Amino acid sequence: MSERPDLRFNLYLSCRSGLMDYASRLLGSREAAEDVVQEAFLRFVPAGRTQATAPPPRAYLFRIVRNLAVDYLRRRTHETRSKGRNAPDWVEPQPLPSPEETVLFCEDVRRAMDMIAALPPNQRIALEMVRFGGYSVEQVAAHLDLSVPTIYRLVQTAVATITLRLRQDPEAVPPKRGRP
Template identity: 65%
Template structure:
């Protein structure tokens, strides 16, 4: 470590370059890696403390960087999955170019609302609160008295049911 510096800052200077290289390898982006390494040091060094939090800081820092990179990659994968699947017609209003398309859209929307009304209560409430009411999954979970993963499953099942039934009704036109 460098002499005369705050030990925490000396740690940062000592390991920054190698951690950025490692995070760049994991993320495929140097800019993202730099942000990730800064976040890792914020998590690593306790606020207000003058000593390092562990006897093996290098290993601990690599583990923090790895875990943060996994989180970032997982988040990106979920975002890509969501954007790759276009929202179904019933999920929100879309501009229709012709009167015929407008009629078909409104019929699909009406049919989707009928299907949603026929869902099991917890699925219906979770879908309506989250997708249409703007509530977070945590708020929905608290309202229904279930866990957050259960809310995700309820919403996913509801969306799948509505989408499948609409496709069956339209014979694949959607």
């Protein structure tokens, strides 16, 4: 003979405040106690145990809360320990940039693109093909009809020029060549 769920629900409602106090003392947090007591309700009400094998319902309900509270504390301890370890950066979610950081980043990209556009044509083409296009130095040398060491020098000079310009005056953007 099994108890009906509405009797279990009524027992849960009559014990809820005592369960909350009990769970709060175990967990040290009213919010965590609320979660544990709700989980206990979900485990208690649909249970179809017979009266002969089931422990007294009130004691059984408190035991469910105690076991869930212990599980919660173990999980929290484990999470705290794992956060304390030197986990690789890719394990933790990266913080989202603020809108201001996004605007500043976009402005830096725009300035760098303006600086690339202001480079001499062979330097610009070599830099764009090697760094952004994924072409090999040999392919760029064949395209520009230059030697491989010259392409290395052009790319290295272009990167150095842009780096120096960004460090010298981050707000200054050189005028574009060949355009009025």
